[in-house]
């Protein structure tokens with residue numbers, strides 16, 4: 001069910017530390033262990049030092065002992081269907097498969113479902129992974 005992931009992402013967005021952009025973002029991952037890991041963007045007065053919601057959620061997943069993103073939801077209250085930025089696509093792809101579903105949300109729920117392959121076609125791959 002993607003609706004619980006939407007709700008988890010929306011709940012995570014409330015924890016955003018976004019005093020500079022005033023653009024809160026929330027992300028929620030369902031991992032291979034069945035658990036949901038969440039994150040919000042965390043900005044910094046030294047602007048380039050801030051980071052997105054997606055890597056916060058990835059960090060929570062890794063520290064929870066999981067390694068695979070089964071599905072993921074992203075929400076931004078000021079941008080319905082907020083797509084993960086380019087850097088985040090690369091970060092997500094490290095732990096996803098081409099079929100992994102990414103749910104883009106608005107305030108009411110999942111509005112668009114994309115696969116990792118659609119989100120990051122012709123992705124960087126080497127013999128290392």
Ligand code: THU
Pocket residue numbers: 018021023024025040041042043050051052053054083084085088
């Ligand atoms: N942001 C995310 O958290 N995820 C994205 O994929 C896009 C951008 C954050 C970064 C920054 O804190 C704010 O949104 C405005 O760019």
